[in-house]
Amino acid sequence: MNEDDCFPLLFSRRECSAIDAHVRMAASKAEVAEVLDRHDLSEDDFIAGFPGLAKAVQELPDESPPAI
Template structure:
């Protein structure tokens, strides 16, 4: 897909923007998974269609970061 197929999946640029912002705001893999669930995207589709965002998520901690 290389980022080109997303327009066929999301109904509007607003939905796409909300998805991308949600991934960028995720502070853990668990939060990113919630965004994928909200968007009804499979992990495979996410990795294939959004490789740069998938790399960001890969580097996130598994769970929420503890509050100090």
């Protein structure tokens, strides 16, 4: 992460890294929504603070695939 990450947000680098990691591990938009909720982060703030990651989330399915 560089110095511009999370610029509009009041998160520490550690918090930004944790959010980034949790979102990257998410398998669906629903899981991303849970991550944002756990970090008390609105969708608008997520888009502002993590624009590249927010674009990647758009490619995820809405729901996780069923477990086998």
